[in-house]
Amino acid sequence: MCDKQEKGAVNGRQAEGAVNGKQADNAIERQQFEAVNEAPQNTYRSLITESHVKQALKAQQGSSAQLLSWTVTDFTNKGDNYACVVTSIDVRYHKEGKDRKTSIVAKCNPCHILPFFNEFSTIIFQKEVGYYLELLPLLNAQLSRVGCEPIRAPHCYFAHLTEQNEVIFLEDLRQEGFKMFDRMKGMDKAHAVLVLKELGKLHAASILYQKETSTVLEDKYTYIQKDFQSMFGEVNFKKMLVSYTENAAEIAERIVGYKKIADWLKDFASNSSDVFLEQIKKSPPFDVLCHGDCWINNLLFKYDETGVPVDVRLLDFQISRKASPATDLNYFMYTSFNGPERKDNLETFLNVYYESLREVLEAGGTKAEKTSQELREEYHKKNLFGLIMGMMVVPIVVTQAGEVMDLDDITDGDYETLVKEHRERMLKQLDSNPLLRPRLLSIFDEMLEYGVIS
Known part of the structure; x- marks a missing residue:
């Protein structure tokens, strides 16, 4: 169980996008980030791209998984989430000669119009991705060392951290x-x-x-x-x-x-x-x-x-x-x-x-x-x-x-x-x-x- 959790965290280290607009001393901010030259997005759904889904799928199912199609499917109710929008992605993929299905949860920047929420959104996504990709592996390594089970949290597959376009791709625990x-x-x-x-x-x-x-x-x-x-x-x-x-x-x-x-x-x-x-x-x-x-x-x-x-x-x-x-x-x-x-x-x-x-x-x-x-x-x-x-x-x-x-x-x-x-x-x-x-x-x-x- 510990190995699986740590593997999920390692796979999720493909976080991209600049945090606070500059590189800092921690591992997330030292990564190579892709340039984003798109116009500002208006809805949380538009933040999820096929490139993101492919990377999350490969982190979940392995490099041989080939994406066939994907659909964003909302499943939470109003009042379940506030700082972000939580939705899911229904994925069809091909692996080992068979067409298969899976689901991935996506936490998205809510794309609020209110300007005073921008800094708030940037920080909370930075903190959460840091927790999944850096802190949980450190804590779970300690637990593994002393013979204890890892902390019970979903696996993080991939994170896109371009400011105001943030998305985190996580294990769908409903499955x-x-x-x-x-x-x-x-x-x-x-x-x-x-x-x-x-x-x-x-x-x-x-x-x-x-x-x-x-x-x-x-x-x-x-x-x-x-x-x-x-x-x-x-x-x-x-x-x-x-x-x-x-x-x-x-x-x-x-x-x-x-x-x-x-x-x-x-x-x-x-x-x-x-x-x-x-x-x-x-x-x-x-x-x-x-x-x-x-x-x-x-x-x-x-x-x-x-x-x-x-x-x-x-x-x-x-x-x-x-x-x-x-x-x-x-x-x-x-x-x-x-x-x-x-x-x-x-x-x-x-x-x-x-x-x-x-x-x-x-x-x-x-x-x-x-x-x-x-x-x-x-x-x-x-x-x-x-x-x-x-x-x-x-x-x-x-x-x-x-x-x-x-x-x-x-x-x-x-x-x-x-x-x-x-x-x-x-x-x-x-x-x-x-x-x-x-x-x-x-x-x-x-x-x-x-x-x-x-």
């Missing part, structure tokens, strides 16, 4: 029976345990790598250092967090018994961006390579014949960062669960994660530097991060497909237009969507109980 969990239901214990075991393994692998080398991971692979502030710019980043916090405050203010929380959120809003940046700072020894975007939409599950989840795949490494593992845990907990499932199972969840981390570290001859109790304390130190991400993501999680804001409809606005539109939709959901209120209130209640909101 193996994987599917997305219904985000409206909220994560349950059986699914969460699979995810937390995988997060523990991922974090432990990064610790083993750092112990084996004097190279600082984020210094060598500089895209790791880029986060929301560099994606949106300092001004828009602050506006974004202030807006989400004020929206949450307005919701709390409209509900009897939550005025104290509303007042606290109003006071917190102006400082929210500084708190966010402080929460994601590296904090050794709690310092690992995080997934960064571990929520219910970025996970796929496989089930047995009785419907029990038996396997998981981690997706979308677009916001990976070096930070405390507690940021990944808080992100997952406060974006993907209904309140009772999160609170009632918290001790179990943290134990599952810690045991997975400990087992991999011990397999590598390393003891966990902190105890399980110290992990719990670190988890609660990062609850503010969980609060911020919950306020940002929960309204997206519970939004029905028909209510999702279409960025392409905002053709002549700026960031303030987007912020205003989001607020209006969120407040409307408070009355029309029965899922939003209980999920947000459960977060507020916990923050009050834990002393985060005082």
Whole structure:
């Protein structure tokens, strides 16, 4: 399994296109990139070319595979993806005397008209391709060395990184029976345990790598250092967090018994961006390579014949960062669960994660530097991060497909237009969507109980 994963990653090293318009020190940016002299593309479908499909096919099926035909077939729903468009390519090919069929997933630049999304798109594609083609092979090499299975993620076949024309070609996990969990239901214990075991393994692998080398991971692979502030710019980043916090405050203010929380959120809003940046700072020894975007939409599950989840795949490494593992845990907990499932199972969840981390570290001859109790304390130190991400993501999680804001409809606005539109939709959901209120209130209640909101 490890060999297959690493082979898929190596095949995907054919990434092309300049990242940020110049070559940098990491391996992706040192490659030879093809010149692109085409007019700007207008739709995500037009970004997928026959040349790309041929290269992805050969990476998947071998050099003898001959492309016969291909068709782009959409399969995701509105609201399943935001930073990119995920579609699929149905491929017919000839190999070993037979005509065959396969499918490949393509993640495409969404080609939004809004100019402030351009830098964001460039960075997230750079980060995700870097994770698939450089970081996962490093982590999986560590896991292989200590006799552990590789991180469960799709194979990356090929990536085209010309700015604003980015496409990543990935394994179509639907062919193996994987599917997305219904985000409206909220994560349950059986699914969460699979995810937390995988997060523990991922974090432990990064610790083993750092112990084996004097190279600082984020210094060598500089895209790791880029986060929301560099994606949106300092001004828009602050506006974004202030807006989400004020929206949450307005919701709390409209509900009897939550005025104290509303007042606290109003006071917190102006400082929210500084708190966010402080929460994601590296904090050794709690310092690992995080997934960064571990929520219910970025996970796929496989089930047995009785419907029990038996396997998981981690997706979308677009916001990976070096930070405390507690940021990944808080992100997952406060974006993907209904309140009772999160609170009632918290001790179990943290134990599952810690045991997975400990087992991999011990397999590598390393003891966990902190105890399980110290992990719990670190988890609660990062609850503010969980609060911020919950306020940002929960309204997206519970939004029905028909209510999702279409960025392409905002053709002549700026960031303030987007912020205003989001607020209006969120407040409307408070009355029309029965899922939003209980999920947000459960977060507020916990923050009050834990002393985060005082």
